[in-house]
Amino acid sequence: MRKTLIVGAGGVGNVVVHKCAQDAETFGEIWLASRTLSRCDAIAADVKANTGVEIRTVELDADDVAATVKLLREIQPGILLNIALPYQDLSLMDACLEAGVHYLDTANYEPPDTPKFEYKWQWAYRERFEKAGLMAILGSGFDPGTTNVFCAHALKHWFDEVHYVDILDANAGDHGLPFATNFNPEINLREITQRGRYWEGEWKETEPLAVSHDFDFPDPDIGTRRIYLLFHEELESLAQNLPGLKRIRFWMTFSEKYIAHLRVLENVGMTSIEPVDFEGRPIIPLQFLKKILPDPASLGPLTKGKTCIGCMIQGRLKNSERIATKFVYNICDHQACYREVKSQAISYTAGVPAMIGARQVILGKWLRPGVWNLEQLDPDPFMDDLNAWGLPWHVLEVDQSLLP
Ligand code: NDP
Secondary structure (H helix, E strand, O other), rough: OOOEEEEEHHHHHHHHHHHHHHHHHOOOOEEEEEHHHHHHHHHHHHHHHHHHHOEEEEEOOOHHHHHHHHHHHHHHHHEEEEEEOOHHHHEEEEEEHHHEEEEOOOOOOOOOOOOOOOOOHHHHHHHHHHOOEEEEEOOOOOOOOOOHHHHHHHHOOEEEEEEEEEEEEEOOEEEEOOOOOOOOOOHHHHHOOOOOOEEEOOOOEEEEOOOOOEEEEEOOOEEEEEEEEEOOOOOHHHHOOOOOOOOEEEEEEOOOOHHHHHHHHHHHOOOOOOOEEOOOOOHHHHHHHHHHOOHHHHHHHEEEEEEEEEEEEEEEOOOOEEEEEEEEEEEEHHHHHHHHHHHOOOHHHHHHHHHHHHHHOOOOOOOOOOOEEHHHHHHHHHHHHHHHOOOOOOEEEEOOOOOE
16 A cells, blocks of 8 residues: 655645645555654644545654654655755655655755755765665755756757746735744745855855846736845756756845845844854754744735746747747745645645655656656656646746846
8 A cells, every 4th residue: 555754744744744635546645744743633633624534643853863764664655755844854865765765855955053055965865866776856845846847848848958047936925924934934044144146157156135126927916026136956956957058046035024124133143053152051043033933834824915936948949049038937826725725825835846746756757766856857747737736837938038
């Protein structure tokens, strides 16, 4: 009998469990393991009420490789979906290798004491996964994940060469709170307070959030928004895997209110990961801040509005000398997500692609030993499943790249 193990009972984990349960025929017996059992049980109760599917729950510290191997040997799942935090990536990959289980995650490893996410640590596992006949899929969320698949689709179906890619991520949702992050605050703030970086034949750097433009998104409920250039992990693999590429950048929208709060928090040292002595014991300011900020999972019932995430891709059309630019994107509605799985659209857009990626492995459509980023795999079944499982995509042809 097929079995699936999901690790991590946070905002994104909640979506993944709901979506896997909607396709229980493919995922079989579904297990949810996380550090706090009560969060697993709460998700299991919701899923049972929504779908009638029974989710088995178990407490697990995913940093403990031996405990994870023991659990994997007891359950014997076909695949482990790592929806915990990037810090758990390597220990869960080690456990999967030891227990002979396929692996998938949504975010690349970064060491807890250095805010520097890079693929080098996980790419170093390639030979071991190949030799074991196992597959590890890296970054199967929306960005990274679906954005990588959009690029692979463009290269397979539209362009002989892709020259310029701008990945655009707009969250036009409003939760009515002065300041909150839409996914894990610690991971989110580490990402956006880094120096900006993009690839143009070589890596180029900018000051954090120093480059911005207005961009008109193709949905009247989103409209024109300010987008800020930042480094995002899919740039690293796409810069290597797209032949003929001249430049790739990543842009995210932030409201003026969000930027103002962020600047104050940075200026007073609250986003620092350097330990400080507080009443005789060391604390990390960013971890303390995470404790007092709203839990992203609690934003679901509050958030109204839409997200738009997509890739603006310019290249030379297939069998032609003509250069064209296409924008391939998804629009997602926060309230519709909440009605379906009790979650806002950020967790939804990250969780659905994790389920879709795992689906391709289980159904044998992607099964290939080794460690892979999504643009290295056949985009067709994934693109079909986006339409089938809640994240339909659209394409616009534009006259030229809209960004300077
Ligand atoms: P949350 O903080 O809401 O959830 C993380 C969960 O992992 C929590 O339930 C936490 O347990 C659990 N966890 C943490 N450490 C361990 C451990 N050692 N052992 C077992 N469980 C552990 O985060 P999100 O759901 O917002 O994000 C989950 C992942 O998704 C992150 O890696 C994030 O970067 C990624 N993501 C990817 C996106 C994409 O598009 N690719 C977009 C958004 C997020 P506890 O409940 O006890 O704290």
